[in-house]
Amino acid sequence: AQSVTQLGSHVSVSEGALVLLRCNYSSSVPPYLFWYVQYPNQGLQLLLKYTSAATLVKGINGFEAEFKKSETSFHLTKPSAHMSDAAEYFCAVSGDNAGNMLTFGGGTRLMVKP
């Protein structure tokens, strides 16, 4: 079975500051992990994914995430926050079969202060 925990339902940073959104997972098979972003009144958009290649994954809009098996983590980072990064971020893990069923974390709402 798969599960995802996102620590912190709300994170607030100042513009220009480091963004760190935490994600821990549990998976019965080697995990494939995803970060999705949801801007207000929009659907979920893929930011990046880990599929067992490089452990440091770069995504769109300057985000990256590092897969750490020993810590069962896949935290999302961005060196310098921009006002346009304000959104809800979801971490997800792929199911243990060939299907694309995703198990999502509870989401983290990122607020960026000027």
Next chain:
Amino acid sequence: EPEVTQTPSHQVTQMGQEVILRCVPISNHLYFYWYRQILGQKVEFLVSFYNNEISEKSEIFDDQFSVERPDGSNFTLKIRSTKLEDSAMYFCASTLGQGRTGELFFGEGSRLTVL
């Protein structure tokens, strides 16, 4: 850029009424999904659909729910007799291929409010 579109964006219904949520997946995609998010809770998988049949479904997807691809473009989710607890945002998604690494493309969601 191709996108998944969903209608309606918001629907209000009375308990016990039937609701149909519609989705137009990306045109060359073959796998279709419904997820839902109850306010303040996680996004949850409901059902996946391929080759005109359900390939996986969750415990949430009981006999009150059904999915259909009535023509070559639409993918619908029907709730036969809505309950208060069906109030949620429903997301449709599609993907080109199967496999655990595939990217799902999501629509903007349909918000269902059951009174």
